[in-house]
Amino acid sequence: IFSQVTQAPADPILGLTEAFKADARSGKVNLGVGIYKDEAGETPVLRSVKQAEARLLEQEKTKNYLGIDGVQAYNQAVLELLFGKGSELIAQNRAQASQAPGGTGALRIASEFVMSNTQSRTIWVSNPTWANHQNVFETAGLQVKEYTYYRAEDHGMDFDAMMADLATAEQGDLVLLHGCCHNPTGIDPTIEQWQQIGELCRDKGLVPLFDFAYQGFGAGIEEDAQGLRIVAAMVPEMLVASSFSKNFGLYNERIGAVTVVAADTETKDKAFSQVKRTIRASYSNPPAHGALIVSTILGDETLRAEWEAELTEMRERIAEMRTLFVDSLAAAGVTQDFSFISTQNGMFSFSGLNKDQVARLKDEFGVYIVGSGRISVAGMTKSNMPVICKAIAAVL
Numbered sequence: 474i475f476s477q478v479t480q481a482p483a484d485p486i487l488g489l490t491e492a493f494k495a496d497a498r499s500g501k502v503n504l505g506v507g508i509y510k511d512e513a514g515e516t517p518v519l520r521s522v523k524q525a526e527a528r529l530l531e532q533e534k535t536k537n538y539l540g541i542d543g544v545q546a547y548n549q550a551v552l553e554l555l556f557g558k559g560s561e562l563i564a565q566n567r568a569q570a571s572q573a574p575g576g577t578g579a580l581r582i583a584s585e586f587v588m589s590n591t592q593s594r595t596i597w598v599s600n601p602t603w604a605n606h607q608n609v610f611e612t613a614g615l616q617v618k619e620y621t622y623y624r625a626e627d628h629g630m631d632f633d634a635m636m637a638d639l640a641t642a643e644q645g646d647l648v649l650l651h652g653c654c655h656n657p658t659g660i661d662p663t664i665e666q667w668q669q670i671g672e673l674c675r676d677k678g679l680v681p682l683f684d685f686a687y688q689g690f691g692a693g694i695e696e697d698a699q700g701l702r703i704v705a706a707m708v709p710e711m712l713v714a715s716s717f718s719k720n721f722g723l724y725n726e727r728i729g730a731v732t733v734v735a736a737d738t739e740t741k742d743k744a745f746s747q748v749k750r751t752i753r754a755s756y757s758n759p760p761a762h763g764a765l766i767v768s769t770i771l772g773d774e775t776l777r778a779e780w781e782a783e784l785t786e787m788r789e790r791i792a793e794m795r796t797l798f799v800d801s802l803a804a805a806g807v808t809q810d811f812s813f814i815s816t817q818n819g820m821f822s823f824s825g826l827n828k829d830q831v832a833r834l835k836d837e838f839g840v841y842i843v844g845s846g847r848i849s850v851a852g853m854t855k856s857n858m859p860v861i862c863k864a865i866a867a868v869l
């Protein structure tokens with residue numbers, strides 16, 4: 474039967490890393506995949522994580538299965554990070570989180586839950602969005618439609634067009650919203666715009682699905698949750714797929730969560746029981762290590778303070794690289810205005826470089842960025858900056 478199977482296309486982002494690894498040139502730079510690098514160009518384990526792991530190694534007594542929804546202290550910590558300590562939603566018992574294998578696993582569980590238990594069949598995603606969104610949603614059976622998000626002319630957000638597109642959505646349609654640090658553009662709605670998005674979802678009966686993979690990489694842990702909290706306070710129902718891959722540097726531990734918000738506790742309980750059923754049919758129950766790391770850190774004042782300091786360090790280093798990038802481009806003789814890069818949020822910048830320029834960066838200079846022109850600023854360092862800017866100046 475396998476002889477009939479055709480070759481699958483490479484993942485547009487992970488495929489780039491494979492090409493990078495195969496490149497023998499010494500000065501090569503990978504600004505493709507969204508992985509945080511420190512000033513030395515490394516992605517080390519966070520100090521807080523190392524300490525939590527040391528404790529776990531010493532104290533862990535069993536490798537017995539977790540429940541279907543994973544570590545309970547972890548799930549509670551997720552709710553508080555999303556909605557804030559003392560949140561009304563939590564007090565009203567309208568929200569429940571389940572541990573999931575990464576943000577991707579959470580997106581897939583959320584999609585399958587919707588497909589198996591509701592009449593909804595359509596999800597709206599921003600144009601552009603993370604390359605894997607369409608893949609995950611369509612594999613689960615959802616129909617994917619796009620809403621306008623980005624305006625190339627001024628490297629800004631076309632909010633009016635976004636609202637006009639979403640006004641054509643039907644009641645019960647899902648709307649994928651990036652909680653902060655929009656991937657790939659780095660452009661997020663303002664507080665006022667979040668308010669309007671919430672109103673539209675409420676008035677039209679649209680169900681937000683928040684993808685929250687970068688909490689703490691924009692302005693701060695609480696600041697970055699503002700949009701999600703504004704919308705959550707306005708709509709009866711929503712879903713959240715959150716991830717600790719980036720903000721805890723736990724990429725390969727596959728640790729995230731799927732969260733259900735419903736109009737009342739009874740509805741939430743029923744919905745959550747079906748989320749658990751979806752998980753049971755998918756991988757039965759999650760692995761423990763990542764969740765235990767996160768719950769150990771968030772449950773301990775000292776470790777939590779250490780983690781927050783490390784997250785701040787990552788956020789501030791990226792912000793510094795944004796400014797340095799803009800200045801270094803000018804110093805390399807680029808006359809075009811790239812100042813928009815310093816106002817974008819998170820790991821990525823949408824450079825506006827076209828496909829040919831991206832190809833030349835790779836072929837002639839060994840500088841790898843995603844075909845859309847997305848640059849991972851989190852991969853820039855003071856030492857690779859001159860190479861990057863010289864290459865960009867040349868292809869411009």
Ligand code: PLP
Nearest residue numbers: 575576577603656684686716718
């Ligand atoms: N959603 C967005 C917008 C992302 O950029 C990523 C990237 O990793 C994910 C989800 C998936 O995160 P995870 O690695 O936790 O599956």
Ligand code: TYF
Nearest residue numbers: 484486487505506507605656
């Ligand atoms: O957008 C990125 O670069 C990150 C990393 O299948 C990533 O989200 C890329 C592809 C993928 C999983 C993670």
